[in-house]
Amino acid sequence: MSLSFTKMHGLGNDFVVIDARQNDPALDTPTIRHLCDRRFGIGCDQLVLLTPPTLHGADVHVRFFNPDGSEAGACGNASRCVVKFVGGAPTLQTAAGLLPTARDGDLVTVDMGLPRLDWQDVPLSQACDTLHLPLPTPLDAAACSMGNPHATIFGDASRAEALGAGLEQNALFPERANIGFAQILSPTHMRLRVWERGAGLTLACGSGACAAVVNAVRRGLTKRTCTVTMDGGDLRITWRADGHILMTGPAVTVFHGTTA
Numbered sequence: 001m002s003l004s005f006t007k008m009h010g011l012g013n014d015f016v017v018i019d020a021r022q023n024d025p026a027l028d029t030p031t032i033r034h035l036c037d038r039r040f041g042i043g044c045d046q047l048v049l050l051t052p053p054t055l056h057g058a059d060v061h062v063r064f065f066n067p068d069g070s071e072a073g074a075c076g077n078a079s080r081c082v083v084k085f086v087g088g089a090p091t092l093q094t095a096a097g098l099l100p101t102a103r104d105g106d107l108v109t110v111d112m113g114l115p116r117l118d119w120q121d122v123p124l125s126q127a128c129d130t131l132h133l134p135l136p137t138p139l140d141a142a143a144c145s146m147g148n149p150h151a152t153i154f155g156d157a158s159r160a161e162a163l164g165a166g167l168e169q170n171a172l173f174p175e176r177a178n179i180g181f182a183q184i185l186s187p188t189h190m191r192l193r194v195w196e197r198g199a200g201l202t203l204a205c206g207s208g209a210c211a212a213v214v215n216a217v218r219r220g221l222t223k224r225t226c227t228v229t230m231d232g233g234d235l236r237i238t239w240r241a242d243g244h245i246l247m248t249g250p251a252v253t254v255f256h257g258t259t260a
């Protein structure tokens with residue numbers, strides 16, 4: 001069965017977007033893993049499936065899948081791409097909730113909702129404020145959820161390749177976790193690299209950028225509005241006084257295609 005798809009990216013975090021609003025292709029896990037494979041399939045960091053909304057107020061239902069076939073509750077860069085794909089400023093229905101959006105030229109803003117700060121909502125396997133992780137040198141680390149689990153390790157951003165895979169699977173994270181490595185450059189600017197759960201090191205991670213700012217603000221390391229510089233480029237993150245997190249950045253359509 002051939003599938004139509006659109007290849008998109010947000011700061012080099014790339015996606016295969018499948019519009020299933022008219023007909024559901026019933027993608028099983030092996031098919032998802034095949035489509036995400038950069039050698040045997042199309043290749044992407046996440047596969048994004050659009051289906052008709054089921055909640056009042058939503059314009060489209062969006063699901064995110066990692067290349068290992070696992071489903072993610074949030075995907076910030078992909079959410080911006082869906083806004084561009086659908087057009088206008090749709091409200092996205094995701095596992096993390098209803099996400100209102102806005103456009104300003106080529107930039108897209110997604111209200112990523114409220115972070116989940118309680119250890120049981122991340123989730124963690126035990127209550128802890130500072131994460132006790134096997135790091136070569138003692139570094140501060142905090143966790144929260146954006147609808148998906150994120151740990152942020154404060155120090156330098158260069159350790160993602162060396163430490164990411166082991167930390168992703170650490171027993172502290174019963175559902176595994178996305179691991180952000182943050183270097184604070186100023187109260188309004190950080191460098192971030194993210195080893196993503198089920199995907200590995202990516203060029204950018206939108207929900208990871210949101211989590212890193214939340215964790216940095218909680219530690220008194222940055223202000224509530226912060227530029228997050230990742231390998232693929234910058235996102236503007238604001239943790240609003242009402243608790244909502246706004247993420248602003250680009251979304252790019254690369255090509256449209258059909259599988260064989």
Ligand SMILES: N[C@H](CCC[C@H](N)C(=O)O)C(=O)O
Nearest residue numbers: 072075076077148205206207
């Ligand atoms: N690239 C995505 C994050 C994917 C998260 C996924 N790896 C998970 O299992 O939570 C972003 O821009 O937020």
